[in-house]
Amino acid sequence: MAKGLLFVISGPSGVGKGTVGNALREKLPEITYSVSATTRAPRAGEQDGVNYFFKTRDEFLSMIERDEMLEYAEYVGNFYGTPRDFVDQTLAQGKDIFLEIEVQGALKVKEKFPEGIFIFLLPPSLDELKDRIRGRGTETQATIDHRMSVAVDEMNLLRHYDYAVVNDEIDFACKRIESIIIAEHCKVHP
Numbered sequence: 001m002a003k004g005l006l007f008v009i010s011g012p013s014g015v016g017k018g019t020v021g022n023a024l025r026e027k028l029p030e031i032t033y034s035v036s037a038t039t040r041a042p043r044a045g046e047q048d049g050v051n052y053f054f055k056t057r058d059e060f061l062s063m064i065e066r067d068e069m070l071e072y073a074e075y076v077g078n079f080y081g082t083p084r085d086f087v088d089q090t091l092a093q094g095k096d097i098f099l100e101i102e103v104q105g106a107l108k109v110k111e112k113f114p115e116g117i118f119i120f121l122l123p124p125s126l127d128e129l130k131d132r133i134r135g136r137g138t139e140t141q142a143t144i145d146h147r148m149s150v151a152v153d154e155m156n157l158l159r160h161y162d163y164a165v166v167n168d169e170i171d172f173a174c175k176r177i178e179s180i181i182i183a184e185h186c187k188v189h190p
């Protein structure tokens with residue numbers, strides 16, 4: 001059986017990764033997203049095991065020690081990581097897997113899965129990005145500023161990605177990602 005394809009979607013905080021991801025899952029219910037572990041506190045409405053596996057710092061460090069993470073990174077004061085087993089099992093079942101992770105983690109995944117498909121979601125502008133983070137209402141002014149300065153550094157790493165998708169309109173962004181998925185499945189893989 002052919003293995004599934006691994007897609008990594010990155011992009012700065014507030015660009016719309018969650019929103020586009022939800023829209024994509026609605027359109028393509030068969031796609032599988034990896035659920036990350038994090039030490040960040042849950043936001044209102046977030047569920048353990050659905051949005052993230054919420055962990056204490058000690059629990060997260062034990063997972064790293066037991067080599068259970070495919071990759072992990074520290075982002076704005078918290079740890080985030082991808083549990084390895086679920087990714088391996090999904091690919092072995094011939095299914096595609098989608099990772100929504102920040103750029104340091106994405107670059108580590110690229111070392112382990114150079115055949116992965118790396119997609120960067122871009123905002124129409126930096127002003128629009130700031131408005132979206134602010135508009136979501138989940139961050140303090142200090143974390144907005146921190147996330148914005150990280151965003152500029154992250155966008156400088158765009159060259160490591162295979163595709164750049166602008167999230168101007170959710171439907172358009174989804175269509176672009178769907179097109180990438182279709183094209184990658186039509187590719188003649190060695």
Ligand SMILES: Nc1nc2c(ncn2[C@@H]2O[C@H](COP(=O)(O)OP(=O)(O)O)[C@@H](O)[C@H]2O)c(=O)[nH]1
Pocket residue numbers: 010011012013014017018036037040071072073075080081082083100101102103104105106
């Ligand atoms: N490296 C890595 N980054 C992750 C993982 N899960 C989520 N992230 C990224 O961590 C960053 C912060 O996530 P979060 O606090 O949920 O904020 P949001 O993405 O701005 O809503 C985002 O760029 C996520 O894509 C993971 O497992 N590994």
Ligand SMILES: Nc1ncnc2c1ncn2[C@@H]1O[C@H](COP(=O)(O)OP(=O)(O)O)[C@@H](O)[C@H]1O
Pocket residue numbers: 011012013014015016017018019020132133135136167168169170
């Ligand atoms: N294409 C878009 N146009 C306008 N607003 C958007 C768009 N995509 C997302 N948003 C809004 O921007 C904010 C941040 O989106 P979110 O999905 O939480 O971003 P991320 O997961 O990348 O941090 C949310 O309030 C969301 O409703």
